[in-house]
Amino acid sequence: MNQLVSIGGTSVGVTLPMAELRDEQLVSGGTGGEPLEIEETLLRVERFDRGAWQVVRTDEHEFPAYMERPAFCQQAQPTVEA
Numbered sequence: 736m737n738q739l740v741s742i743g744g745t746s747v748g749v750t751l752p753m754a755e756l757r758d759e760q761l762v763s764g765g766t767g768g769e770p771l772e773i774e775e776t777l778l779r780v781e782r783f784d785r786g787a788w789q790v791v792r793t794d795e796h797e798f799p800a801y802m803e804r805p806a807f808c809q810q811a812q813p814t815v816e817a
Contacts, residue, residue, distance in 0.1 A: 749790075759792070783813050 739747045756762045765771035777793045 782815065785814055 737750045737752075740750060742748045753762065753765070761774045761776055763772045763774075779789075779791045779793050781789050783789055
């Protein structure tokens, strides 16, 4: 489970599992007294349905490629208008 956390009083963020961020090589250190180092990475976050967001690393999935439908699932049908 991930949770929302306050960021500066005007925004909120979603927590992501540290192990998964390490697998993606987005963070390093943070163990044994080492400082936690976070790779500067841009993420595209898009709401595509009520209660549903898509988060994509833009350095690996340049627009418009991130919008391509994966072969293993159906395209989500939006219910909210932008």
